[in-house]
Amino acid sequence: MAQRPIMKRINTKLEKVYRDILRIEETELQKSQFRDLSITEMHTIDAIGLHQKPTSSAVAARLHVTQGTLTVGIKQLVRKGYVDREHADDDKRIVNLLLTRKGRLMYRAHQAFHQQMVDRFVQGFNEDEIHLIEHALDNLMAFIAEQDQHL
Amino acid sequence: MAQRPIMKRINTKLEKVYRDILRIEETELQKSQFRDLSITEMHTIDAIGLHQKPTSSAVAARLHVTQGTLTVGIKQLVRKGYVDREHADDDKRIVNLLLTRKGRLMYRAHQAFHQQMVDRFVQGFNEDEIHLIEHALDNLMAFIAEQDQHL
DNA sequence: TTTGACTGATTTGATATTCAAAGTATCAGT
DNA sequence: ACTGATACTTTGAATATCAAATCAGTCAAA
Numbered sequence: 164m165a166q167r168p169i170m171k172r173i174n175t176k177l178e179k180v181y182r183d184i185l186r187i188e189e190t191e192l193q194k195s196q197f198r199d200l201s202i203t204e205m206h207t208i209d210a211i212g213l214h215q216k217p218t219s220s221a222v223a224a225r226l227h228v229t230q231g232t233l234t235v236g237i238k239q240l241v242r243k244g245y246v247d248r249e250h251a252d253d254d255k256r257i258v259n260l261l262l263t264r265k266g267r268l269m270y271r272a273h274q275a276f277h278q279q280m281v282d283r284f285v286q287g288f289n290e291d292e293i294h295l296i297e298h299a300l301d302n303l304m305a306f307i308a309e310q311d312q313h314l
Numbered sequence: 315m316a317q318r319p320i321m322k323r324i325n326t327k328l329e330k331v332y333r334d335i336l337r338i339e340e341t342e343l344q345k346s347q348f349r350d351l352s353i354t355e356m357h358t359i360d361a362i363g364l365h366q367k368p369t370s371s372a373v374a375a376r377l378h379v380t381q382g383t384l385t386v387g388i389k390q391l392v393r394k395g396y397v398d399r400e401h402a403d404d405d406k407r408i409v410n411l412l413l414t415r416k417g418r419l420m421y422r423a424h425q426a427f428h429q430q431m432v433d434r435f436v437q438g439f440n441e442d443e444i445h446l447i448e449h450a451l452d453n454l455m456a457f458i459a460e461q462d463q464h465l
Numbered sequence: 466t467t468t469g470a471c472t473g474a475t476t477t478g479a480t481a482t483t484c485a486a487a488g489t490a491t492c493a494g495t
Numbered sequence: 496a497c498t499g500a501t502a503c504t505t506t507g508a509a510t511a512t513c514a515a516a517t518c519a520g521t522c523a524a525a
Contacts, residue, residue: 169444174425174432176451180458181332182357186378187461203482206333219503227337232483234504256491256502274325281325283457284450293320295443296450299435300327306434307331310338354511370474383512385475407473407520 184280191276197269199243207236208245208262208269216249216259245269335431342427348420350394358387359396359413359420367400367410396420 189202197205210225211217217225223233237260240246245266251257262270285293340353348356361376362368368376374384388411391397396417402408413421436444 169448170429170432170436173436173444173448173451174428176448176455177432177435178428180451180454181335183458184332184454185336187458191461201481220501228482229484230503231485231505235482238504254492254502258503277325277329278321280454280457281321281328284328284454285321285324286453288446288450292446293324295439295446297320297324297327299439299447300324300331302437303331303335303431303435304327306431307334307338310342352510371472379511380513381474382476382514386511389475405473405521409474 188273188276195272197272200245200269204236204240204243204245205269205273207233207240208266209273211246211260211262211266213262213267213270216261218251219258219260222260240266339427346423348423351396351420355387355391355394355396356420356424358384358391359417360424362397362411362413362417364413364418364421367412369402370409370411373411391417 185202188205192198192200192202192205200208207222207226210222219233219237220230223230226233228236237246237248241248244263247261247263249259249261251259285296288296336353339356343349343351343353343356351359357377358373361373370384370388371381374381377384379387388397388399392399395414398412398414400410400412402410436447439447
């Protein structure tokens with residue numbers, strides 16, 4: 164299977180896509196009203212989300228960074244007015260994170276951009292074909308999970 | 315189209331995939347015999363490739379980094395024995411880059427990893443379905459190119 | 466043929482991100 | 496009230512990056 168030209172092409176395209184997406188997310192951000200955010204900070208906001216008030220360590224795990232790294236990043240985001248901290252009542256060691264109004268605005272803007280991208284991704288495909296694409300993504304996620312396991 | 319659950323799912327999965335792939339490439343590298351390379355350095359080696367002896371500025375453009383950034387990176391890779399420089403005969407300002415034997419080994423190892431990933435990506439699909447997946451990737455590339463244009 | 470503008474690469478100083486390790490505060494069980 | 500574990504914070508070092516200044520080689524016009 165390995166040497167077939169189409170496999171080679173998909174390899175090249177997949178590589179190009181996953182590296183370029185991060186880059187265009189960055190430039191998209193710089194054109195928006197949220198110019199004071201880096202791509203890293205945007206992803207932190209994304210990982211906090213709208214509804215759950217996750218703990219600091221949960222967000223760190225989600226982003227695959229150390230707790231220390233997250234603390235530093237959150238300090239910036241609080242200073243810039245995108246994120247609030249709350250100490251849990253029942254256990255004062257725990258810090259719950261939540262988005263400010265500005266943070267929620269940012270979150271929704273980023274989601275809208277993603278939605279646009281996904282719409283394009285499956286453009287021109289019917290229902291069955293879209294399911295097939297989802298299946299291919301599931302394959303990739305399984306591969307990733309496997310790699311994570313025998314780490 | 316936007317709110318359908320399957321679109322939402324694809325959005326989430328796509329986002330997860332393109333962020334995680336970079337991360338597992340990194341950890342894969344750390345488990346290999348090329349532990350002294352960072353993911354950035356690996357991508358630089360990838361951008362140099364096996365055959366073309368590209369100029370320094372061509373590689374910088376390919377990686378979307380400044381010339382100065384590339385110069386610094388190449389210095390490391392030369393020191394570590396993965397890359398050689400050659401001054402072009404006809405214009406001594408130009409630096410052509412090429413991989414050493416060690417660099418080529420690294421390049422092929424990375425390609426093999428990618429091949430494994432792509433095999434998994436299209437696992438269980440027939441010829442037509444694989445073409446459909448390629449088409450979806452083309453859609454994404456078109457989206458990216460568009461974003462790059464009205465930069 | 467000399468000089469001035471240009472081009473490709475390098476160096477430098479500043480900023481971002483990250484991790485590991487050490488430190489602080491709080492909790493839960495004895 | 497100790498003790499050990501847990502949740503987070505701080506700090507110091509390493510890496511990656513850019514913009515701007517610099518260096519070196521080329522080319523063309525005077």
